[in-house]
Amino acid sequence: MPEPIASALPADAPLPPETLSPEMxxxxxxxxxxxxxxxxxxxxxxxxxxxxxxxxxxxxxxxxxxxxxxxxxxxxxxxxxxxxxxxxxxxxxxxxxxxxxxxxxxxxxxxxxxxxxxxxxxxxxxxxxxxxxxxxxxxxxxxxxxxxxxxxxxxxxxxxxxxxxxxxxxxxxxxxxxxxxxxxxxxxxxxxxxxxxxxxxxxxxxxxxxxxxxxxxxxxxxxxxxxxxxxxxxxxxxxxxxxxxxxxxxxxxxxxxxxxxxxxxxxxxxxxxxxxxxxxxxxxxxxxxxxxxxxxxxxxxxxxxxxxxxxxxxxxxxxxxxxxxxxxxxxxxxxxxxxxxxxxxxxxxxxxxxxxxxxxxxxxxxxxxxxxxxxxxNGGELLKPLVLPDFRDHAIAVPVPGAVKAAATATLGHYLRDVMALNLATANFRLFGPDETASNRLQAVYEVTGKAWMAETEAVDEHLDRDGRVMEVLSEHLCQGWLEGYLLTGRHGLFSCYEAFVHIVDSMVNQHAKWLKVTRGIPWRRPIASLNYLLTSHVWRQDHNGLSHQDPGFLDHVANKKAEIARIYLPADANCLLSVADHCLRSRGYVNVIVAGKQPEWQWLGVDDAVRHCTTGAGIWEFASDAGEPDVVMACAGDVPTLETMAAVTLLREQVPDIRIRVVNVVDLMVLQPQSEHPHGLDDRAFGALFTADKPVVFAFHGYPTLVHRLTYRRPNHDNFHVRGYKEEGTTTTPFDMVVLNDLDRYRLALDAIERIPRLAHMVPNARAVYWTAIERHKLYIAEHGEDLPEVRDWQWAR
Structure with a gap:
């Protein structure tokens, strides 16, 4: 039954003639x-x-x-x-x-x-x-x-x-x-x-x-x-x-x-x-x-x-x-x-x-x-640290890389459930999102608390709770504004959003980032908890919703903010996501953007390796790389780009048995900038140790390719960087066709490598023929069956 909205004393009821004395x-x-x-x-x-x-x-x-x-x-x-x-x-x-x-x-x-x-x-x-x-x-x-x-x-x-x-x-x-x-x-x-x-x-x-x-x-x-x-x-x-x-x-x-x-x-x-x-x-x-x-x-x-x-x-x-x-x-x-x-x-x-x-x-x-x-x-004066669980308790067991599948955000949801539980008594943490907590696979939090709701309820409703600490309303503006007010008065939170629609708050994040920048120079303003975004349902897994849901440009927007404020993380799997999320919830005074998929994907790193990898921000995946000086560096940032890069590596080894490959995965995007530009930036020596001084680099990137070029343009070997990413091509299609449309697929990445290794110049014509044959087979198959080729759907890493 609808609840009545009780009225207070009528607003037009007579006021007392003189509330204030003449002296007051x-x-x-x-x-x-x-x-x-x-x-x-x-x-x-x-x-x-x-x-x-x-x-x-x-x-x-x-x-x-x-x-x-x-x-x-x-x-x-x-x-x-x-x-x-x-x-x-x-x-x-x-x-x-x-x-x-x-x-x-x-x-x-x-x-x-x-x-x-x-x-x-x-x-x-x-x-x-x-x-x-x-x-x-x-x-x-x-x-x-x-x-x-x-x-x-x-x-x-x-x-x-x-x-x-x-x-x-x-x-x-x-x-x-x-x-x-x-x-x-x-x-x-x-x-x-x-x-x-x-x-x-x-x-x-x-x-x-x-x-x-x-x-x-x-x-x-x-x-x-x-x-x-x-x-x-x-x-x-x-x-x-x-x-x-x-x-x-x-x-x-x-x-x-x-x-x-x-x-x-x-x-x-x-x-x-x-x-x-x-x-x-x-x-x-x-x-x-x-x-x-x-x-x-x-x-x-x-x-x-x-x-x-x-x-x-x-x-x-x-x-x-x-x-x-x-x-x-x-x-x-x-x-x-x-x-x-x-x-x-x-x-x-x-x-x-x-x-x-x-x-x-x-x-x-x-x-x-x-x-x-x-x-x-001055919320930093009241800020109490979150009580955080050991995220390792939620880690996915990875006996060997690429042996198991898991949904990254669902794994994170169990961690956030425990964060919520440990901080209920102190009322120190809330989860914000525009009607998408379950859609983004974070519904484990409902085991601890429901969704705040004071309006009418009906029998079909689920998880509505007057005491709920999950804030859902179909307005990104309102979620962002609530979270900002919550943080500015000394509490902690996380904003989960579809990647394409977080742009709605572009201007709001501008203002908050400016606030953080200015307050760093005001001694009496105490640091507040970071503004944390989890962007999921991202560009590469919005094949079912089509072009309107496909846009990774929030990364470019945040990367424009001051280096002491902006942080961008692209964890490749669930364990990396756990490590990054724990780090962001502990941080103060940043705008942290985490992008992670919600679909089950292959898991690459055990939790200890994930922690080491996320701590450095980027690293060589030795299990996928050859010893010594490589012919090519296959770099990747983001879960789907990582998947396609790993598949491309297997294709390259089939086509060129003696090829020497180095796989570099980037979690913290800001390590690509020079240290003089961002505190997370690798020095040139460390950057060169990853990407070499003169070898071709084929970089599969989650967002728009220009962002990687902008971050690395002053780096040694930048002229040899070839970046693949989203180029505004999309529609309602299959998951793999999304990467094909944007030339981020494994076949394209493998061809890119062969085209850029000087000693393989003689193989280029045949490699191009192989590429086009594969793409034609893919297009014909999805047109007839409405799903991806078995060799794509069932692919698994093997070395």
Whole structure:
């Protein structure tokens, strides 16, 4: 039976007339004015921070960068959240979706003292304020948006759409944490954010914390109205209720009225959140899903800023989005800016030394209750190591190479089951994936935990569990955002995805990689667990789904990231996958990409050999190689390329009995780069010891061939590298035909070797005839039988 969605107190129920006393209203309004003043000062001023003398053009920055429009609303929310924290001793952080409201978050953390604690040179004085202003959007300073440099932030504000997913990721398994998540009404138009509203169907109030979404409805983007501001109150209410929220509206442009309404509304929504949690935590076996409260704050864009500039309206329009007064060739603009700054009466708010007056400063929480100093916003401070099982307990026994078959990801699934079991008590690990955990053969985790789910259930459902720790939703954006929020607040996880569709989060991994890069240079930012991807159902085993499911290009994307961040692993078999996965789960501060197939394949290395091989990242497979100087190096990276390379080696030995072959397998793709370019790179001596100084190298690669060339172009012997990989050829066909279509098949690799060994030049014409005969036989067979040739299906390594 469908579960009812219980409603809280109606959002339009009357508010108490005066939540704030006259004195509290005065002090909070003063705090808001101080934050607004500091925000305007950051955007405009390079000197004269408290206007102790008349403002001159020399006091104004030459390049004006920043965003004013959203900032006064963010400042208003911050002071009201502070009141809530102090009054109820809340454990709360803020995630700011309108990321270009950076000056507001910097201003508020400065006012509460957490900014100066992180940056002692920005002391709370006139000199500190001068440095605060000058650094903003200044070379060598800080960005204009909420960024890693901003205390209290877990959210890079440079790109819109991810705030709400990050907020929910932060509160999973954090029962005492509340995240106030400000969603910009422009940001709300992104696909990632629109999906994120559904996160409340995965939030268990008995075990998780709470998210308070605050839709900041100020009406405009950079040059256009926002959709949600123009659909009317009734339709917007229906939309938000349809998402499972109970919206509470705070609307107005009179500061006193808005202060009172916002304070009363915040009290109300906190009471509702606490009631939902109390019901869920009170022992009820199956509490009804409740509508979580949210706030819609509708105030003018650029509130308290210039109303008219050059005869055109600014406040309450799109013109307030960035810098309302921008052209100072007109002397009147300097007069307007000075009047704007003076309207906040800064000398009433800051004393003669530039220190924030105590009557206002005392409104802030103290210690770790300050949102800029909350440890959850610096997750490395809370990070606990995972308790990991011995992956060797799950190893596949390999008596001789190529003697047994196993599915790599299914083997990994049993390891992840034990990881989950060992960390259930500490609530320190979750598995994320877009509806593909079982498809990717990781379903062994269901023996320990189910899939998180708070919505309706039916009799046919399997593994749905209110207490589940597997997060499945058919949105790569949402999985990535949840995982990022989970990692950024000090936990661990793994994202499993079909290889072709992980591209959906290309931009998100960009932002996370940039976050990691920047935080490496911020001493107070503690390292967090790595962002770990398992890409399976990969290009070479998507023959049944066709071209739409065939794309290994995420490797190229990640390889472009900074060397201290990016790691790419291509384990050849199940034991290598176990070793790599264990390593990645132990690591900190990286983006780790693992690509592994889910179909049963031949296993090459016993676990001890696999560990040694993965530790070095690449090596000669002696069992498949001939002693001494080779005629050719047959190199491979990836499970299917390895299979085809090994089959090609057997073909070569049949065709050329005296051939000397060296097989080199690469697990860690970044070893191909020089050491000067990547910390995992082999030195040139070690690289030459693998690939020789002058012999031909036929390299079978999982992805696009250009990536190997790009990584090795400065290496000795690069001119002799011939790389085969995916070249955008695919369709619905057989597994082997996929490699044939892309010239990665064993017959092509064998021919490549013969064509490149000088002493075998006389054999080339016959070898080409043999190749084309084999390919013709293959094509005719699959057309008639719909499956691969027996000699391909039943092939097995033998030496």
């Amino acid at each position: 209203l005065r002090r909070m309004h003063g705090y808001w004015r101080a934050a607004n003043y500091l925000s305007v000062g950051q955007i405009y001023l390079r000197s004269n921070p408290l206007l102790d003398r008349p403002l001159t053009l020399a006091d104004v920055k030459t390049r004006l960068l920043g965003h004013w429009g959203t900032t006064p609303g963010l400042n208003l929310l911050y002071v009201h959240l502070n009141r809530l924290i102090v009054q109820h001793d809340l454990n709360m952080i803020a995630v700011i979706g309108p990321g270009h409201g950076g000056p507001g978050l910097v201003a508020n953390t400065y006012l509460e003292g957490s900014y100066t604690e992180r940056y002692p040179a920005i002391e709370r004085s006139t000199g500190g304020m001068d440095r605060l202003f000058r650094q903003f959007s200044w070379p060598g300073g800080i960005p204009s948006h909420v960024a890693p440099e901003t205390p209290g932030s877990i959210h890079e504000g440079g790109e819109l759409g991810y705030a709400l997913a990050h907020a929910y990721g932060a509160v999973f398994d954090n029962p005492d944490l509340i995240v106030a998540c400000v969603v910009g009404d422009g940001e709300a138009e992104t696909g990632a954010l629109a999906t994120s509203w559904h996160s409340n169907k995965f939030l268990n109030p008995a075990r998780d914390g709470a998210v308070l979404p605050i839709l900041h409805l100020n009406g405009f983007k950079i040059a256009n109205p926002t959709v949600l501001a123009r659909i009317g109150r009734e339709e917007l209410t229906d939309l938000l209720r349809g998402y499972g929220h109970e919206p509470h509206f705070v609307v107005g442009d009179d500061p006193a009225v808005v202060h009172q309404a916002l304070a009363a509304t915040m009290d109300r929504v906190l009471t509702e959140i606490q009631a939902i949690q109390a019901e869920a935590r009170g022992g009820a076996s199956d509490p009804a899903r409740r509508r979580w409260p949210m706030i819609v704050l509708q105030t003018p864009k650029g509130w308290t800023g210039p109303k008219i500039v050059d005869g055109k309206p600014v406040e309450g329009t799109w013109r307030a989005h960035q810098v309302p007064i921008a052209d100072f060739t007109d002397p009147e603009h300097l007069v307007q800016l000075e009047a704007w700054l003076k309207s906040y009466d800064a000398h009433e708010l800051f004393d003669e030394t530039g220190k924030f007056r105590e009557e206002y400063a005392s409104l802030s929480p103290t210690g770790h209750r300050r949102m800029g100093a909350n440890p959850h916003a």
